[in-house]
């Protein structure tokens with residue numbers, strides 16, 4: 044690697060690199076124009092009246108300048124009428140399946156419509172992480188298994204870390220209001236909390252590590268967008284120029300490799316084996332690949348909850364009249380035993396108004412408008428006869444359903460406790476109204492066997508965060524400051540990263556004991 048680097052830094056090396064890149068671009072262009080794209084035989088969603096390539100470019104421009112408007116137009120003109128359509132985006136054409144085919148797509152095996160293959164493209168897993176992760180995602184099972192089933196065991200630790208994180212980032216001065224940038228504060232707090240579970244102490248308090256952990260997700264997505272339409276060998280060359288990503292990897296290696304190596308050594312220790320630690324297959328014991336798996340989890344585990352909680356904070360400030368109702372519920376559920384024993388998953392589940400508030404906030408301000416992204420890895424025929432050719436990207440418009448007045452009454456109105464009111468007291472029936480429940484009415488976490496494996500952990504994290512806010516602080520928009528405006532970029536919605544809100548530590552003793 045060092046010799047390649049020194050060759051590339053010479054003038055000859057630079058020229059050789061340019062020749063390779065130009066050849067690769069030419070090759071890609073030839074392949075692009077020569078290839079007759081195979082697409083399902085359904086209509087394109089059109090914004091332009093022009094035919095051909097010019098019309099296609101205008102359709103893409105329309106999508107770029109108003110992606111939400113375009114997506115909702117597609118939902119209203121096609122999806123809602125039970126029709127599939129094709130959506131042009133800068134990097135690909137999506138087959139947007141009609142919602143009445145949700146079940147069919149959900150049940151389709153990965154050998155036909157593959158979720159992992161779609162995710163490998165979205166994240167460019169092979170290049171952003173490691174080729175081994177493309178074929179085997181066993182690290183997701185840690186999230187599905189221990190991280191989900193063990194919530195009761197680690198909840199008190201998560202709560203303790205949350206208090207430490209808030210004291211560190213917000214402070215405990217009850218005498219005055221502090222103005223803090225919402226996105227930057229929430230993402231720092233969530234990164235600290237999630238890392239308590241991902242890497243533990245002391246790394247979850249290391250500033251350099253936390254910064255990398257927070258920044259790596261945008262870097263991964265940015266890299267994936269830049270490289271995705273090039274052939275593999277060009278991608279490998281391009282990765283060499285992704286300096287931000289390389290810098291982050293350096294920091295990750297510095298902090299994570301010693302920890303991983305230390306833990307692997309523990310597994311070899313006969314005493315720790317006696318304690319029930321199963322030996323791990325040698326092929327799974329490469330510290331570099333284990334680190335890449337951890338980073339892959341990191342990318343999934345931090346940004347989505349940070350976006351979700353940021354929007355919840357905005358909705359808390361927009362709706363001060365709901366604070367007391369949320370606080371009363373917290374007092375009723377957690378106030379019985381005012382010590383660490385009040386922190387159980389069962390108690391978090393009993394906070395149905397808080398749960399409803401988070402779901403409602405996410406329904407109106409989701410991370411993405413489309414869900415259930417799949418890649419056809421062979422030609423697939425749907426039950427209505429539609430052929431989805433191999434290589435087609437498939438998705439559904441979840442946000443259309445979430446805003447559909449025929450599915451959700453007053454769908455465009457924020458109603459914090461709408462899902463709490465729907466509950467009848469029957470635990471089984473009520474489960475469908477929970478934030479973490481992935482259903483066709485709630486696709487925030489996807490749907491089916493590939494629905495987000497971290498959704499129970501995410502729910503616990505969001506709830507602990509918001510309980511901490513409601514119990515220990517007063518929050519509000521400060522007078523004269525601009526209100527946050529989230530923005531849609533293609534299929535994604537980004538919270539406003541520039542606006543602030545006011546924080547003050549409460550003097551009330553009403554919740555004493557709960558966080559002590």
Ligand code: HEM
Nearest residue numbers: 162343344347348351415487488489490493494495497501
């Ligand atoms: C509110 C927070 C979160 C939201 C809204 C969210 C949403 C999603 C969605 C929509 C998917 C794709 C599902 C599909 O393809 O059908 C997903 C996948 C995933 N999520 Fe989450 N998630 C959240 C938090 C978390 C957390 C905290 C973790 C880890 C602890 C996590 C781990 C994962 C993993 C490992 C995947 C699979 C990614 C892949 O297939 O490449 N998520 N999540």
